[in-house]
Amino acid sequence: MTLAASSAKGSAAPALAIDVRGLVVRYGAQVALDGLSLSVAAGSSFALLGPNGAGKSTLMSVLSTLRQADAGEVRVAGHDVRRAARAVRQSIGMVFQDPSLDDRLSAEENLDFHGRVYGMSGRERAEAIDRMLALVELEDWREAVVRSFSGGMKRRLEIARALMHAPGILFLDEPTVGLDAQTRNKIWAYLEAERQSRGLTLFTTTHYIEEVAAADQICIVDRGRIIAEGSPEALRRDLGQPWLHITPASEADYAALLAAFPDARTPAAGNLSLAVTGEDFVPDLLARFGNRLSAMRYEAPTLEGVFLSLTGRALRDRAEGGREAQRSAGRRAGRR
Ligand SMILES: Nc1ncnc2c1ncn2[C@@H]1O[C@H](COP(=O)(O)OP(=O)(O)OP(=O)(O)O)[C@@H](O)[C@H]1O
Secondary structure, eight states, X not given: OTTHHHHTTTOSSOOEEEEEEEEEEEETTXXXXXXXXXXXXXXXXXXXXXXXXXXHHHHHHHHTTSSOOSEEEEEETTEETTTTHHHHHHHEEEEOSSOOOOTTSBXXXXXXXXXXXXXXXXXXXXXXXXXXXXXXXXXXXXXXXXXXSOHHHHHHHHHHHHHTTOOSEEEEESTTTTOOHHHHHHHHHHHHHHHHHHOOEEEEEOOOHHHHHTSSEEEEEETTEEEEEEOHHHHHXXXXXXXXXXXXXXXXXXXXXXXXXXXXXXXXXXXXXXXXXSTTHHHHHHHHHGGGEEEEEEEOOOHHHHHHHHHSSOTHHHHTSHHHHHHHHHHHHHHO
16 A cells, blocks of 8 residues: 555654645636645544635545645545545545445445446455445345435445545545534444554544534634644643633622723623633632632633634634535425
């Protein structure tokens, strides 16, 4: 497998599934990716975040050979995306935002067709179909026409299809948007099983915080540049803001605290939220105002808070926004 390419040089660092250096992509005068560099360790789970228009889809399309870079070096599974596009395509699987199954065909026929496109022999296809339908728990639906599937079943089948040719890297563009929590959990369990059993690398865009938090590595992009990257713990620790939510004991205490902390937020009547600015903040507050508080709650830094402070937008804006609403409307219409 070509993932060995970087370790073959004798480096002690883990092999890289994806290595991007100085990537520039323009649409006319519009710069979509502005010298972006990132790397993804083989076998890891990587989450790409960013507000609308940040450049996520553009990056995905370069990594999957669908679009050419204007400048920069991009290696996927050890292959240069420009010089070895075919080898890259063989090494990756894609789960797109919008459904791309043929819903007139059965589950099995959809998988078989994909296997043929990837040049798999009849025997390889038969084995892979069995394994994949078992992975996503659709064995009993093997011969059912996809049109009869729920949204969650279709998504599971799309994942099975993307994994048919045993790619080393799976790109997932908002794979669980619009699905209920139980189906989202199932899908992540299948993906994790593949990662654990054969070192599949997961490269995901998502707006669900619990999916972001489960990644090994997070990269936040905005306006075509990386604005933060690291493990969930590191981002929370280095960029997160802890808060102290307090309820002053009386109106006079409220006024005194607001005077002492003029930057305090006032989330609800009678309550104040204070940004914790250092290790001494809470002890100092208690020493000065401890007897003037009736309640106090400490809120540890969150990834949502990190994303909001870096981009000025909430991570969930998009997941609960237009595109999802459109999809649910479409699903509702489809059920009638
Ligand atoms: N075909 C295109 N022609 C012109 N500009 C484009 C085109 N596709 C994307 N852009 C611009 O490039 C920038 C990056 O867009 P891209 O779709 O990659 O962002 P994104 O992070 O995937 O956004 P979203 O979350 O909305 O899908 C945006 O400013 C966008 O307007």
